Amino acid sequence: MGRQHLGAIRERTRWWVPVGPPPPTLTRENVLLCGDAANLVMATNGGGIPTAMLSGWLSGQAAAQHVRNGTPLTSYDDAWRAALFAPLDRAARVWGFGDHFARYDPLLALGMRYIGTSGLDAMMRLRWPPRLGRNS
Ligand SMILES: Cc1cc2nc3c(=O)[nH]c(=O)nc-3n(C[C@H](O)[C@H](O)[C@H](O)COP(=O)(O)OP(=O)(O)OC[C@H]3O[C@@H](n4cnc5c(N)ncnc54)[C@H](O)[C@@H]3O)c2cc1C
Numbered sequence: 001m002g003r004q005h006l007g008a009i010r011e012r013t014r015w016w017v018p019v020g021p022p023p024p025t026l027t028r029e030n031v032l033l034c035g036d037a038a039n040l041v042m043a044t045n046g047g048g049i050p051t052a053m054l055s056g057w058l059s060g061q062a063a064a065q066h067v068r069n070g071t072p073l074t075s076y077d078d079a080w081r082a083a084l085f086a087p088l089d090r091a092a093r094v095w096g097f098g099d100h101f102a103r104y105d106p107l108l109a110l111g112m113r114y115i116g117t118s119g120l121d122a123m124m125r126l127r128w129p130p131r132l133g134r135n136s
Contacts, residue, residue: 043095
C-alpha cells in the first residue's frame with residue numbers, strides 16, 4: 001500500500017476531505033481502515049458519508065467473521081472493493097480530467113459550457129460527461 005494512505009497525519013483534518021483514487025488495500029495487519037481514514041471519498045462530489053457508513057459496516061462484518069470463524073481480515077478488501085472500487089476509481093479519473101480545466105476560470109467556464117448541464121450532472125454522479133463519449 002502506498003504510504004500516502006497510511007502515513008502519520010500531521011495536518012488538521014477538519015474542513016477538508018481526502019480526495020484521490022481508491023487505495024489498493026485497506027487492511028494492514030490487524031487494522032481495517034474505513035471512511036475518510038481510508039480515502040473513501042467520491043472525488044467528483046466530495047461525498048464520503050455513504051462510503052464511510054458502508055465501509056464501516058463491511059469492516060465490522062469482516063472483524064466479526066475473523067473472530068468467530070478465523071476468516072482472514074483481508075475478506076474486508078474483497079467486500080469493499082466489490083462495492084466501492086469501480087465508482088471511486090471512475091470518480092477519481094473524471095476529477096483528474098476536470099482538474100485540468102479548473103486551473104483557469106475562462107477555461108473552466110468553456111469546459112462547463114462544452115459538457116453542458118447533462119455533463120455536470122453526470123460528473124456529480126461519478127460518470128463521464130456524455131459529450132466526451134467515454135463509457136468507463
Ligand atoms: C464541509 C464538509 C461538507 C461535507 N458534505 C458532505 C455531504 O454533503 N455529503 C457527504 O456524503 N459527505 C460530505 N462530506 C464528507 C463527509 O463528512 C466525510 O467523508 C465523512 O464524515 C467521513 O466519515 P468518517 O466516519 O470516516 O470520519 P468523520 O466523520 O470525520 O469521523 C471521525 C471521528 O473520529 C473522531 N476522532 C478523530 N481523532 C480521534 C481520536 N484520536 N480519538 C477518538 N476520536 C477521534 C473525530 O472527532 C470524528 O468524530 C463533507 C465534508 C466536509 C468537511
